[in-house]
Amino acid sequence: MIRKLYRLWPNPKILLRMGGLHTVMAILQGLLLGLLVPILRALLQAEPDFVAATPWLVIGAVGLLVYWILSVISTPVGFTASIELAAQLRRHLMNHVTTLPLGWFTTNRKARLARAVTADAGNIAHLAVVIGAPSITASLVPLTIVVVTFVVDWRIALLFLAIVPIAWLTLRRAGRIASIAEIELEEAATEIAGRSIELGQAQPVLRAAGQGSTGSIRMRTALDEHRETYRRGLRRSMVPDLTYTAVVMGGFIAILILCVQLLLSGSLTVAETVALLVLAVRFLEPLGTLIELIGALRAMENAVARVQSILKTSALPSISKPVRQLKEASIEFRDVTFSYGDTTALSNVSFQCRPGSTTALVGPSGSGKTTVTRLIARFFDTDKGSIQVGGVDVRHLDHTILLNDIAIVFQEVYLFDATIEENLRLACPEATKEELEKAARSARLDKVIARLPDGWNTRVGEAGAQLSGGERQRVSIARAFLKKARIVLIDEAASALDPENERAIAEAIGNLAKDRNRTVIVIAHRPSTLSTADQVIALDAGRVFETGTPSELRQAGGIFARLYDQYSRARSWHISTKA
Numbered sequence: 413m414i415r416k417l418y419r420l421w422p423n424p425k426i427l428l429r430m431g432g433l434h435t436v437m438a439i440l441q442g443l444l445l446g447l448l449v450p451i452l453r454a455l456l457q458a459e460p461d462f463v464a465a466t467p468w469l470v471i472g473a474v475g476l477l478v479y480w481i482l483s484v485i486s487t488p489v490g491f492t493a494s495i496e497l498a499a500q501l502r503r504h505l506m507n508h509v510t511t512l513p514l515g516w517f518t519t520n521r522k523a524r525l526a527r528a529v530t531a532d533a534g535n536i537a538h539l540a541v542v543i544g545a546p547s548i549t550a551s552l553v554p555l556t557i558v559v560v561t562f563v564v565d566w567r568i569a570l571l572f573l574a575i576v577p578i579a580w581l582t583l584r585r586a587g588r589i590a591s592i593a594e595i596e597l598e599e600a601a602t603e604i605a606g607r608s609i610e611l612g613q614a615q616p617v618l619r620a621a622g623q624g625s626t627g628s629i630r631m632r633t634a635l636d637e638h639r640e641t642y643r644r645g646l647r648r649s650m651v652p653d654l655t656y657t658a659v660v661m662g663g664f665i666a667i668l669i670l671c672v673q674l675l676l677s678g679s680l681t682v683a684e685t686v687a688l689l690v691l692a693v694r695f696l697e698p699l700g701t702l703i704e705l706i707g708a709l710r711a712m713e714n715a716v717a718r719v720q721s722i723l724k725t726s727a728l729p730s731i732s733k734p735v736r737q738l739k740e741a742s743i744e745f746r747d748v749t750f751s752y753g754d755t756t757a758l759s760n761v762s763f764q765c766r767p768g769s770t771t772a773l774v775g776p777s778g779s780g781k782t783t784v785t786r787l788i789a790r791f792f793d794t795d796k797g798s799i800q801v802g803g804v805d806v807r808h809l810d811h812t813i814l815l816n817d818i819a820i821v822f823q824e825v826y827l828f829d830a831t832i833e834e835n836l837r838l839a840c841p842e843a844t845k846e847e848l849e850k851a852a853r854s855a856r857l858d859k860v861i862a863r864l865p866d867g868w869n870t871r872v873g874e875a876g877a878q879l880s881g882g883e884r885q886r887v888s889i890a891r892a893f894l895k896k897a898r899i900v901l902i903d904e905a906a907s908a909l910d911p912e913n914e915r916a917i918a919e920a921i922g923n924l925a926k927d928r929n930r931t932v933i934v935i936a937h938r939p940s941t942l943s944t945a946d947q948v949i950a951l952d953a954g955r956v957f958e959t960g961t962p963s964e965l966r967q968a969g970g971i972f973a974r975l976y977d978q979y980s981r982a983r984s985w986h987i988s989t990k991a
């Protein structure tokens with residue numbers, strides 16, 4: 413456990429300092445108790461011998477002073493350590509998480525991550541201090557007392573030692589059960605965290621269904637399950653906890669009986685018997701507290717394992733000398749196959765996009781269009797085949813260099829609750845005002861900004877709620893201009909937009925495509941985007957079904973021609989209903 417904790421922190425010096433301090437204190441405590449034997453021997457006689465007791469009393473007084481000083485030092489060290497360790501662990505986790513493939517971030521994993529950063533990191537640091545110190549005391553004080561007792565009477569010392577393995581066995585069993593209960597409880601808590609995220613995201617749907625106040629059934633089930641898991645854990649741990657307490661109490665009765673026998677037989681003096689009984693109490697007391705500590709220790713062990721499971725998740729593999737420059741913006745898929753677990757999303761996909769060209773990806777829902785764009789940005793690695801960007805396998809390209817040259821315009825654009833300027837600056841923090849305005853004009857965002865009450869300084873609200881979906885997409889396109897990304901991946905909104913947004917986005921995409929150094933791949937749903945593309949790749953069930961220019965494919969009468977007609981009909985229907 414100590415080794416695991418040690419490995420968890422990048423700078424474990426605080427942990428070592430604290431452990432060392434409490435080890436010295438625990439041994440000192442045991443030795444100070446041992447002083448009772450010579451002191452009581454000298455004092456508990458018909459004629460108390462103060463001269464013989466004095467050196468022991470002086471040693472005891474000095475020891476107590478040292479112990480007190482160490483306790484004073486250890487309290488602030490403990491507090492500082494707890495805060496610093498939690499902060500270190502959180503930083504360590506966050507640094508690691510930023511290196512993970514984006515595909516790792518599923519809802520469940522996000523909930524797990526939230527628990528690890530908040531609850532687990534805090535608990536590990538807190539428990540390492542609050543439980544670590546008493547655990548050291550609870551183990552080392554009895555050990556020191558056994559050594560001291562051997563000096564007085566080996567039979568009592570052996571009885572002390574005999575109690576340890578029996579107590580240890582029952583304690584292990586109690587610990588195992590506490591650990592299982594804690595794992596189940598944590599799983600139930602993570603489920604609640606996941607369902608809470610879902611409940612927040614699903615509020616509009618729930619309210620539309622008249623379920624806004626009652627909440628989702630899944631959330632209520634998760635809460636019930638958590639309560640039941642808690643009860644089950646308590647029921648299960650009752651028997652082992654009581655067994656352990658019985659062993660510790662039985663141990664004391666056995667020591668008491670042996671002490672009295674040895675006293676009656678003359679092997680022990682009254683002073684030695686009293687001292688040994690005091691030692692017995694101090695020997696058993698920390699053992700008694702171990703049962704309270706074991707649950708927390710196991711909880712800490714589980715939290716460490718959970719945090720480690722995140723820290724052990726490998727970042728995308730990188731080669732020792734990655735290519736650090738992208739010469740041009742061509743894209744090529746060479747026989748790419750990719751699956752999400754058991755779901756095959758792409759099978760033997762091959763195609764090429766010239767630098768400066770615009771490619772429209774089309775295909776029915778689930779045909780693999782989004783997966784193509786995710787693989788170009790290396791959210792995941794392919795199972796088979798390779799993806800070349802600028803003639804280099806993306807696995808051999810420095811990932812930062814790749815992402816610096818890629819801009820992604822998602823269907824649902826997420827904006828930070830900051831001003832519109834700050835949201836744009838994310839793409840290029842050092843951009844001048846002129847550059848910002850030029851990007852806004854190219855993305856047809858300038859008119860939106862002009863309408864906003866505080867112009868560039870208008871806050872866009874949580875997740876950009878102050879702007880419409882189409883306006884958010886225009887912010888995202890403006891970021892692509894600002895970033896001067898040579899590769900732009902766009903997931904065009906599938907749903908109908910108002911005519912102004914529709915026209916503005918079409919013009920903004922057209923402007924992106926005008927730059928002959930920029931390669932654009934657009935998951936297209938609009939006839940205007942489809943007809944202006946240099947080439948079209950039609951996917952079906954994860955395979956390339958047809959490729960060609962828009963006019964070639966319309967004549968071919970395949971998937972593209974069918975979808976083109978569908979989109980055109982939907983558009984004319986949309987326009988006529990609006991009119």
Ligand SMILES: Nc1ncnc2c1ncn2[C@@H]1O[C@H](COP(=O)(O)OP(=O)(O)OP(=O)(O)O)[C@@H](O)[C@H]1O
Binds near residue numbers: 777783
């Ligand atoms: N994160 C994921 N985990 C598991 N399966 C996934 C995941 N994302 C996509 N899939 C599956 O992979 C296949 C291809 O999905 P993809 O999103 O690439 O299709 P698409 O053509 O973009 O669909 P749509 O037009 O509906 O967005 C589908 O069967 C989908 O269910």
